Amino acid sequence: MIIGLDVGGTTIDTVAIENGKVVAFKKFERGRSLIDSVLESLNQFISKEIISNLERITLSTTVTTNAIVQNNLDKVGMIIENGIGSNPEFLMCGDMNFLADGYINNRGIEVKPVNIESVKNALHSFKQEGIENLGIVGKFSVRNPQHELAVYEAAKEYNFKFMSVGYKLSGKLNFPRRVFSTYLNCAVHSTFNMFYKSILTFSQERKIPLEKIFIQKPDGGIVNLQNIENFPIFSILSGPAASAQGGFVLSNFAKNAVIIDIGGTTTDIAFLSNGNLVLEPYGAKIGKYPTLVRSIYSRSVGLGAESIVKIVDNTIKIGPETKRWYEQDKNEFATLHDVLQFSSSHSESPVNVRLKSLSSQLNMSQEDFCKLVISRAVAMIEEKLKEGIEYINNLPVYTINKLLYGEKFAPQKIILIGGPAQLLKPYLENKFKIKVEVPKYYMVANAIGCAIGSISKEYNLVADTIQGKMIIPELNIYHNIPADFTIDQAKKVLIEKVLECREAKNQDDIEIVDESSFNMIRNFRFCGRMIRIKAQLKPKLLNLRD
Structure with missing residues (x-):
């Protein structure tokens, strides 16, 4: 079960x-x-x-997402080793920030040792200001975490309640996103x-x-x-992510499609391209913070079944407030769900009385008022949908086929889930002129999406044959390698190490998703290789039967 x-x-x-x-x-x-x-x-x-x-x-x-959106965050002190080459001002995300003196280069070679004494002074200042959560991030730490670990060891004597080091959050390169990821990991800890x-x-x-x-x-x-x-x-x-997976597994196959989940508070929109859910290419963005966290790409709009419909300056406004948290008398407003359920044959019902009160403010019939509200709701969904399609079609071109043939994402159908899906279906079909499918169990598709998932993880191997070093940061592996180490050996080692750590049952559970090998030249002669391999546990979704 x-x-x-x-x-x-x-x-x-x-x-x-x-x-x-x-x-x-x-x-x-x-x-x-x-x-x-x-x-x-x-x-x-x-x-x-x-x-x-x-x-x-x-x-x-939603506890962590809500904490970030509502700015209900712990105080965080950040130790950031920026090295050289960029202005660090935009990285100052912590309540207190200290730029550590030290540098490790892009190949993981220590150029300048970290000044631990100055770091200790900063840690002392953090504690004096009541900061209990500490983030530690160094540039290129995934190539060599030596400096992050040195600061981590020094910080133990200050008894912080929670500490996070950047290299453990992702094996990908992107220093700013690593800084923000580490900050958020600390900031939502107590919640x-x-x-x-x-x-x-x-x-x-x-x-x-x-x-x-x-x-x-x-x-x-x-x-x-x-x-x-x-x-x-x-x-x-x-x-x-749960609603995207639920809509995906419950619907009939489509190469390109849009999954729309109409919830009580928000509407989430995800995208299927070439039969697969579209992922964020660099990592999720939450609030104002771009991160390195792998995420299904989605767009959200503050529109749901319980969104309040009101008149502001003779204009219809829907949400983002919801019925649940509305302070005023509940007899004075209507929700989007009320509008979708409107029936002129029940003119004396409490809902219709409220709709009549609203429509009279615009000198309209209830029927015309409801049509206008629904039209506005569909327009809000359309705006976010268009933003998502434009974003996908503007992603960098990685395949020759896409470059030659200009392949563009165009949805063949809409998969509609959530409580009011059946009520909204005809309006979306009329607007977008494509098939709208409301699958079985559409009301609890998001819970089904939770249930059907499998363990997911990404692994990055980087090997530098000049240094004779190989790293897999996600597995905390740092090994020596021979000068003649090849890309085929690298793939074999990565798969073996994942299996040794029991993170996959067998080799078939692991797939290589990216690989590269660059020859390095010094004094016009070949001197070694820089090898990069990215693997992941194959995504598996439980197949449902009727």
Whole structure:
């Protein structure tokens, strides 16, 4: 039995899948306390019978995303080793920042040792200002983490509550994104830690092993709760990833399509290109921070079934406020769901009375008013959809086929999920003039998306035959290699190391997604190679049966 739970803005959706078939699902109202609502939903949904046959539970959580968007963040001190070549001002993201004196170059060679004494002075200042979370980032640390580890060791004597080093978050190069990723990993720690401890208590009370509890990642994969304790940033944007996967697995195949999830608070839009979900090419962006976190590419708009419809300066405005948090008398407003459900045959219903009050402000009939509201809602979705398509079509060209034939993304259909999907379907079909598919279980597609995922991870190997060094930062591997080390040997070593760490069951679970080997020349002679290999665990989605 596999359980999926997705936390939305207004509801918590749960689903149980057994032998590839949905056997139960339920929607719960979300209370003011997100953590309490999740625990209550789990306790009500998961019976003793389910526990006895439980394979895993996967949760998507908005706790970290909400903390960033609402700026409910811990104070963070940042030790940043910028080296040479760039203005560090835009990297000053912490509450206190210190630029460490030292430098490691792009090949992982130490050019200048880090000044630990000056770092200790900064750490002392951080503690005096009440900072308990510390981020440590050095340029090219994924090629050589020596300086980050030296600062980490020096910081132990200051007893920070949480410390994060940049090289462990991703094996990719991109120093600014690594800085922001490390900062956010520290800034959301206490918020995620409350969630983590709550789930820990739940697992103990219900006698569910932690090995069976997973968190949805933004790239569509899942990660065990124990493995994410020190990496809370990997739980951001898990909701949009869950809805994208749910829409994908529930729908009929399409080469190019758009997945639209109409939730209670927001609408999330994801994209299928050549039969695969489109990923962010560099990493997720959350709030104002670009990161190195792998993520499904999505666009969001503050429009949902519970969005408030109101008149502002004789203009219809929908959202982003929702019915749930609205302070005024609930008899004075209508929601988008009310408008979609409008029926002139029930003129005395409370909903129609409210719609009549709103439509009279524009001197319109209720019917014309509702048409205008829906037209505005569809226009808001269209704007974000066009932004997404333009972004995808402007991505860098990596294939000769795309360069020669100018291949462009154009959706063949829309996959529509979420509570009001059936009500909105005819309006989207009329607007976009393409097929709109509302799949079975559309109301809990996001919870299904949580349940069907598999463990995902990326690995980067870099080998420098001149130095005789090979690194795989994700596995914390730093080995010596011979001068004649080749790209074929590198691929073989990477696969072997992933298998040795038991992160894959067999070789078929691992795929090489990028490889390169550059000859290096010195004094007009070949002197060595720089080899780079990128691999990943093959994405696997559980196939559902009717």
